[in-house]
Amino acid sequence: RARLDLDYRQPANAGALLAIDATLQGGELLYGNTYVALTDAPVHARVDARQLAHGDWDVPHLSWQDGDALAIEGAATLAADGTPSRLELAARSATLETVPARYLSGWLGLAGLSDLGLEGAFDARLRVEDGCLANIDAAFHDVSVLDPRQRFRIEGLDGDLRHAADAGVESELRWRQGQLYGLAFGAIRLPLRSDGGTLRLREPADLAMLGGEVRLEGFTLRLPEAGSSLRIGFGLALDGLDLGQLSRALGWPEFGGTLSGRIPSARYADERLDFD
Numbered sequence: 001r002a003r004l005d006l007d008y009r010q011p012a013n014a015g016a017l018l019a020i021d022a023t024l025q026g027g028e029l030l031y032g033n034t035y036v037a038l039t040d041a042p043v044h045a046r047v048d049a050r051q052l053a054h055g056d057w058d059v060p061h062l063s064w065q066d067g068d069a070l071a072i073e074g075a076a077t078l079a080a081d082g083t084p085s086r087l088e089l090a091a092r093s094a095t096l097e098t099v100p101a102r103y104l105s106g107w108l109g110l111a112g113l114s115d116l117g118l119e120g121a122f123d124a125r126l127r128v129e130d131g132c133l134a135n136i137d138a139a140f141h142d143v144s145v146l147d148p149r150q151r152f153r154i155e156g157l158d159g160d161l162r163h164a165a166d167a168g169v170e171s172e173l174r175w176r177q178g179q180l181y182g183l184a185f186g187a188i189r190l191p192l193r194s195d196g197g198t199l200r201l202r203e204p205a206d207l208a209m210l211g212g213e214v215r216l217e218g219f220t221l222r223l224p225e226a227g228s229s230l231r232i233g234f235g236l237a238l239d240g241l242d243l244g245q246l247s248r249a250l251g252w253p254e255f256g257g258t259l260s261g262r263i264p265s266a267r268y269a270d271e272r273l274d275f276d
Contacts, residue, residue: 001024001025001026001027002022002023002024002025002027003022003023004020004021004022005019005020005021005022006018006019006020007019007020015050015051015052015053016050016051017049017050017051018047018048018049018050018051018057019046019047019048019049020045020046020047021045021046022044022045022046023042023043023044023045024038024042024043024044024045025038025040025041025042025043026038026039026040030106033106033107033110034103034106034107035105035106036102036103037101037102037105038066038102039102041066041067043064043065043066043067044063044064044065045063045064045065046061046062046063047059047061047062048060048061048062049078052077054080055079055080056077056078056079056080056085057077057078057080058077059075059076059077059078060075061073061074061075062074062075062076066102068093068094068095069093069095069098069099069102070091070092070093070099070102070103071091071092071093072089072090072091073089073090074087074088074089074090075087075088076088083131084128084131085129085130085131086127086128086129086130087126087127087128088125088126088127088128089124089125089126089127090123090124090125091123091124091125091126092121092122092123092124093121093122093123094121095121096118096119096120096121096122096143097117097118097119099118100115100116100117100118104116113147115147115148115149116145116146116147116148117144117145117146117147117148118143118144118145118146119142119143119144119146120140120141120142120143120144120157121140121141121142121143122138122139122140122141122143123138123139124136124137124138124139125137125138126138132165132223132224133163133165133223134164134165134166135163135164135165136161136162136163137160137161137162138160138161138162139159139160139161140157140158140159140160140161140173141158142156142157142158143156143157143158144156144157145157150179150182151180151181152178152179152180152181153178153179154175154178155175155176155177155178156175156176156177157173157174157175158173158174158175159171159172159173159174159190160172160173161173161192162192162194163194163199163223164194165196165197166196166197167195168193168194168195168196169193169194169195170191170192170193170194170202171192171193171194172189172190172191172192173189173190173192174187174188174189174190175187175188181249181250182249182250183209183210183246183249183250184209185207185208185209185214186207186208186209187207187208188205188206188207189205190205191203191205197222197223198220198221198222199220199221199222199223200218200219200220200221201216201217201218201219201220204216204217204218205219209241210241210242210245210246210249211240211241211242211245211258212238212239212240212241212242212258212259212260213238213239213240214236214237214238214239214241215236215237215238215239216234216235216236217234217235217236217237218233218234218235218265219232219233219234219235220232220233220234221233229269229270229271230268230269231267231268231269232267232268232269233265233266233267233268234265234266235262235263235264235265235266236262236263236266237261237262237263238259238260238261238262239260240258240259240260241258241259241260242258243255243256243257243258243259244256244257246259263275263276264276
């Protein structure tokens with residue numbers, strides 16, 4: 001069910017002007033891999049656009065208001081086929097619980113995470129230029145990530161995540177505890193710096209696990225760009241992990257002793273993981 005106000009004008013010797021003001025109650029939308037499934041709660045959407053030369057569109061204002069679930073304000077420049085060449089958005093969610101089912105199921109399904117649960121709140125600002133992420137400034141507020149198949153869990157994610165393709169910015173993430181395939185781990189602090197398009201740890205990060213400690217060293221992440229895929233680099237050190245706890249968590253015959261070791265350097269790129 002929808003109520004729609006449409007204002008379309010074609011001035012002489014100028015590009016078309018378009019304004020859409022809509023209230024939606026229920027319905028579904030598929031755009032690429034983004035699948036939106038609305039409830040009966042009213043959602044208000046607004047788009048103002050002006051046609052440019054060669055059929056492109058300038059969108060000085062767009063908004064999407066879905067109560068506490070998701071609010072978006074932004075602007076964009078669209079090619080004639082609707083592809084965004086520039087996109088600036090500010091988004092917030094005060095109740096992340098409803099976001100996966102309403103907005104993320106298409107993308108989560110591709111990753112095998114279709115029933116992923118989220119709790120907490122977040123807000124973010126991002127800018128995309130020519131299909132590449134130029135800036136992001138996100139804040140997480142007591143967020144929990146829950147996999148119903150119990151492969152992983154993160155509780156109490158807080159802090160900021162900042163990335164800039166052309167400047168140096170710092171941020172920090174942290175969480176209280178979590179679990180990976182039945183292996184519980186403790187709190188961690190991740191001091192980050194983004195510089196030259198690469199996100200990296202400013203210092204090693206220590207994580208309590210299986211009665212010992214896991215240290216993440218030299219972590220770097222470079223987002224996909226034109227002609228290149230996601231690239232990740234890291235080093236990993238294990239100190240005093242209890243093999244008894246490990247074998248019980250994985251359902252193995254119980255072993256005694258401890259496990260320590262180090263992977264000085266590893267790299268992931270083009271769906272390949274290389275270890276030194």
